[in-house]
Amino acid sequence: MKSENEDAVTQHNKRNQFENKIDSTQVMKAIRLHKFGGAEVLQYEEAPLPGLKPGEVLIRVHAVGINPPDWYLRDGYKMLPPEWRPPVPLPVIPGSDVSGVVEAIAGDVQGFSVGDEVFGMIRFPSFGESAAYAEYVTAPASDLAHKPAGINHVHAAAAPMAGLTAWQFLLELGHDVQNPLQPEMHRPVPLKGKRVLVNGAAGGVGHLAVQLAKWKGAYVIAVASGKHESFLRELGADEFIDYKKTPPEDVVHDVDLVLDTLGGPTTGRFLRTLKRGGALFPVFLGFSDAEEAAKLGVTVSMTQVRSNGPQLAEFGHLLDAGTVRVAIDSTFPLADAQKAHERAARGHIQGKIVLTVV
Template identity: 70%
Template structure:
């Protein structure tokens, strides 16, 4: 999560990179490097959407500045709750005192309940937009044109945060319903990573790794991402980090840091 976003520059995966000190934070003491590597992109995305924006860069897709909303005592529904951003957003919302409804497919239920979901909706059996009403905040970690379907689940005065807002076409409906639709572009932040590190070290927030691949097999990791139904993050292992090759076939079980298992 270095100099992100870097529009117009050549980007890629590398073993070594120079970095502004302000983008960096010390690795959480109780996480190995694989799990620490899974945190920055998704963790900062969830943090800046839900807790603290932390920068003044304008989102070019909307005229107003994104503002996180108070979560204590509120109801929050997270679509795509098992993915990289979703599973961390769930935990941060719980940390802030929200009641959380997690939306994902069948196989993720035990995983999400372990992370603290108060309610689970299996979207393969139930459409949340048909059954849920009066939610204070919907975080759509999937995003895209389909985000508008969640507007009917939100109370007047509530909010919809699509993590991927491109293609959203429901602004008129949102205005009619009195719902705020807002997104932001995540930015690098060493200060916020340090705050996340404290929550990870305390065990209040956990990061899950879906699968790992050696740097030389980045293309295979992308194929895994394209297959979907991910639990947590996919990690590329560099140097002496040991890659778990189970990620190359099917969907592996989630990998927790050693000290976190069973908690």
């Protein structure tokens, strides 16, 4: 058995070997955009290898989960008012969700070693010089968790943003950053014994929210298109509503909580489904019925998902145990990121879309 000193020497040598290697190559393959627009602006090309900074880990990426913020960035955040659009220096690599293997660590990093399999949502909601659609990415160690041994890189890459969104909305916020759009901090509500409706239940956030709510003892009503019914019942949904046949607000009443993963300007219709004292959690912007909500005694609250390695580790334990599973809609090679975004644009996604990196 190696001593701790021998292990430290091995890690140091591995780190030096990698640094020597990147000195001679300097580039990697990545998806970058040089202008904003549709899927066609995603270019597979050589890009500089990211440099390792204090507190960071360098990851050899095996898989990348794609998420709505990826296409919001791609089109220049057109969905936001102009004054809310963050400056984006071009060219830029999109993406936040990765699973891969640690290639190097900064000297001040604890808890990770070269060769560890890790997954994480990196730097979200901000972004930096290094992002996910690439062969290598640097990440703050605080954004990472060890990949669950019981799942592969594709499923691990699919989990972080969707899983943390469901977790932070439903179970534990995990940060103290104030949402400027509401006076109160977002507060999850107790779920045990409660009636919870999940709209958009087959999507990335939705199908994980269904499972987390069931895990916490809720009675779950899933809303999606009819083709997803068997999928959602397998995940534990107690009731299913095909929104194409029946508007859920016409048939559901006295719900304690609605998680509307679609959000937007139509989310106010779910006020009709809630009991007095209930809560409506829209995942995306657009709710404009605050006066009606107040009359009905309904709390409307949302939050911005944020990177959180410790929460992701907790979620990873559920994935490892099979308590929660991540569904994969489809996979595409990194070079085919355009096709992956085109698939996302067609909608009706069951689970998550993932890019694979060879």
